[in-house]
Amino acid sequence: MMVLMLAMGIVERPANAQGDLDVNAKAAILVEASTGKILYEKNSENAQGIASMTKMMTEYLLLEAVAEGKVKWDQKYTVPTKVSNMSHNDGLSNVPLREEGTYVLKDLYEAMAIESANAATMAIAEIVAGSEANFVKKMNAKAKELGLKNYKFVNSSGLNNRDLAPYVDQVVGGPEEENVMSAKDTATLAYRMLKDFPEVLETSSIPKKVFAEGTEDEVPMENWNYMLPSLIREYEGMDGLKTGTTDFAGACFTGTAERDGMRYITVVMNVEVAPGENSYDARFSETRKMMDYAFNNYSIEEMLPADYQVKGQKTLPVDKGKEKEVQIKTDAPLSMVIKNGEEDQYKPKFVLNKKKLNDDSELTAPVKKGEKVGYVTLESKDKKDLGYLTDKGTNASKASVVAVDGVEKANWFVLSMRAVGGFFGDIWNSVTSTVKGWF
Template sequence: MDTIQKPQIRRRWTSILIALTCMLLAFAPASPSLAKTKKSSKMSNYTKVKSAYVMDAKSGQTLYENNQDKKLPIASLSKMMTLYLTTQEIKQHKLKWTDKVAVGQNLIKMSKSYSLGSFKIKRSKQYTVKQLYQAALIASSNSAAIALGEAVTGGNNAKFISMMNQQAKDWHIDATFVSSSGLDNTDLKHYGLQLPKTSGKAQNMVSAKAISIVAQHLTAAFPQITQWSEKATSKIDNQTLVNANALLKSGTYYRASNHLTGLKTGYTENAGLCLTVTYWRHGRKLIATIIGSNTAFTAMNGLITHVDKTVNATDVTEKPQTFKLDGRQIDAQPATGKATVWYRKNQDPKKIKITNTLTASKLPVKKGQQVTMTRYNSTGLPSQTNQGETATKTVTKPVANQGNAGGRNWFSQFFSGIDKMFSHLF
């Protein structure tokens, strides 16, 4: 469910006026007195959330963490995994942005619900993949997200959710998905979308760090996504998509100094307010996530300010390295000659060291394959990253059974010698 809706998700609103009023209430300061103070209306205690995490989008280096590995309901932040898998289908030419998608009657009905729908889908109307993608991203349309999943799998909702969980395993992140939209089974069951063999109250359970990694992969696979996610509004089929992210330009909590470019909001009664954003510092894209907040936008402003005050970045030279694997030499090349490393401001940046551990465990190793895991040491921050050096060339296994081949050659030479001896006798 989108962040713009009021917590009473069971109540059927009777007018658009009430819906808009509730939208304002959902993100307004706690009291009128707070609204009078510019500082307090823009900032709040970033620690008063269930979980928070900030990372470098390229290196994966952690800049801030608070219960970052605790699995929690994440509401519509789940849609980022749906958008990633859709993006991959497009990149692999299995889907096109212009492909028409027929939306099922259950999703049309869901789209007309004031509590679950934010983009009204018309009957007998086919929407393009691009339109559904934008509706899911900008307006957080649940129906559009589910329709995308069905477009990827030929109409099989359960298969798509299986793909979501498998992708999480492939990335080695701890996440459990039961829906492609972020809705839980208490809502999905009314539309025939409850995943078989799951409880009536099951919901997507993902940590702040895990969903930030999903955002990292999504923005790497489709960098242009921020051109859509930073839009406050957009039009599709004569409907205005409203982005609930009030940190965007013209939003109530906008700050130009954030250099923010989206990315995704989320809300359900169980999850609370959830928010993942991308923003720029020192020429680097950062990803920040807050889960389970009562004031997601002010908390995010506070979190960004805290990170600005406590960490800095420096460039550290990283050199190629050589490793041995199964008796063969592996030449590893860093992604860049100078790595941008974040460190706490009370640390000496001159003492920062970069180390690489060989992670490739067997041959062959292909050119361009990541073969190491990089760590940034003496930064005052967690040292692990999710980047590493890559092999400069393909290295294959040693020729198998050389000993046996030599034995066969000796055997042939032996009989060849006997043949020559008898040829002299006769």
């Protein structure tokens, strides 16, 4: 009877270990964008094919080069034969580029970000690094710098090397290799992109545009992110970032959406495609499921007020000070991304800065008013908290603990009297203990 009821859909199947969300993909992750707080993950640390989600790294390096003045948006690029030939391969995503034709960098960037144009991406790699091979070195170096853990880049576009080989002088890696990253690394790259170069959304949010408009090479482009407003799978607040599809990677998508001041990042990799469903609908359906879950269930709440004092730890002892202790408190409110109704699932945890303490766990005078002596964070009572993408996010969930008042260093006379008092106090305690031992 139970089997029959399950088959008919009458009885709900058990939810996964993370509650009421289950994503039909080989790997997935859901993150709050301001802090990098992980709200859901599935196989998030296993390296998977990323296909054209690769282009987020190419975008990052390009935007960084522009910011540093190494390249300019209006600089021109003359198309060599191989890049032109690539751009006319109808089996790959592209905008046509004339051999020896000249295009400005901004147009090539928009072609990459909107149309996922592979030849335009190769052109950008050459502009930034001189060659595809040199650009790949930069990609891997930047991944390491950003703290990514499970990745390997072999080209700038996300193609399989067999498709790229006819159009480059040197293939990096094996003849059948593709770029790989974990879902967590992909989300971390998106998180850093939004932090470091938020202007990326100005382009990734464009649903339709004409490439090289006003020239003989103009061609209409439509964004592969069908969840953008006005496109066929539109989703409120969606404004980025990048889709990807190859036979090896399957259907992938890194999305981001914002509503009422809350922004989330989602990654789905190698989405399961049901019979009769196409891969585009599948990746957007799973993304919609994750976004709906986030917007309906999470918010940023103030968990501790400013001037909060941890119970049982409202003061710290001070050595060699005019006062023997000092009050401590938080210097700012502590807010956190919380699932609705789970505010009571966290408890304050006070962590002292051990570098500030002597061997007896005391502060040493002088102590300045407002001096940071540690921090308070919130600890999950059930230990099921998934943590953050980066240490910077972890720091966002901390409130500094500071000294309420300053404590000056006591003069030599006071210190001497304390030492004498301590000496006789020790003798008295010893005598008292001895006498007590007689009875």
